[in-house]
Amino acid sequence: MTKRDAENELVRELGNLESTATPESRERVKSEFTDFTKLFQKFLQDQGPSVAWEQIQKLPPDSIRDYDSLQEPSHEEIRMMLNKLIVVKLNSGFGTSMGCHGPKSSIVIRNDLTFLDLTVQQIESLNKTFNVSVPLMLMNSFNTDADTERIIRKYRGLDVNIKTFNQSCHPRICRESLLPIAKNCDIDEDIDSWYPPGHGDFYESFHVVVYLMNL
Structure with a gap:
């Protein structure tokens, strides 16, 4: 053929x-x-490797700035930047290789908190500190969507606007x-x-x- x-x-x-x-x-x-x-x-x-490794070079030294050399923004400047921010988490895979039977974000990692718990806590802290509303968007798949919708119900009382959407579904x-x-x-x-x-x-x-x- x-x-x-x-x-x-x-x-x-x-x-x-x-x-x-x-x-x-x-x-x-x-x-x-x-x-x-x-x-x-x-x-x-496809004719071979998709990356031409011999063409990859280091960035010029002057293209990287030391973090300590950056000017610290004011509280208002940070707030203005956060008003333009959307946090997106890729949430389409299972955590089976890590002993989890649901989305990877539901894996408990510290003090009985999951990856998603910590993410929501961090965004809520930003929202309260700077009086903003940074939304959290989760890109699910047909594998994780139903489980994720059940999981995020527990965050309804928090100061975080959580939205979900599904990535594409392709045939094998x-x-x-x-x-x-x-x-x-x-x-x-x-x-x-x-x-x-x-x-x-x-x-x-x-x-x-x-x-x-x-x-």
Whole structure:
């Protein structure tokens, strides 16, 4: 099979999959499949390492400033900068390799507090200290979204505005045929036939959610 044939076959199968999506999700599925097709095209065109290590050089010495040489901003300057800040945490992976059966952010790390507990505490402290409202956004996946929504209920009384959004959901492909394993768009029917495409998907997913939430 030529690369062109493989791409055409994939597009055809993705079209079949898209037709099984619900009317409410079809637009999102179409967009995610378009992005997946671009990744598949890069996979077909791959000619070797993606990083040319011999071209990587150290930054010039004068491009790095010592922290102690920086002028300390005033309280008001800090507050103005914080008013432009959104804290985003990537929350799409499980913590199975660390003995956790839920999102990695729910792993207890110190004094019975989880990663997410400490993050929320730090942001709440910033908000109170500088009288601001820095929001916390969690990028979930279809693997972690339901668990995360249950977890964040305990923060409702705190001075932190927590929002969540899901990163893309892409179909796994068969190694031999290079075609999607899934037979329809019902992820719950065969969850192992789908995968969240990793942290590199943040920019596209965040672009979509910023547009939808009008941030």
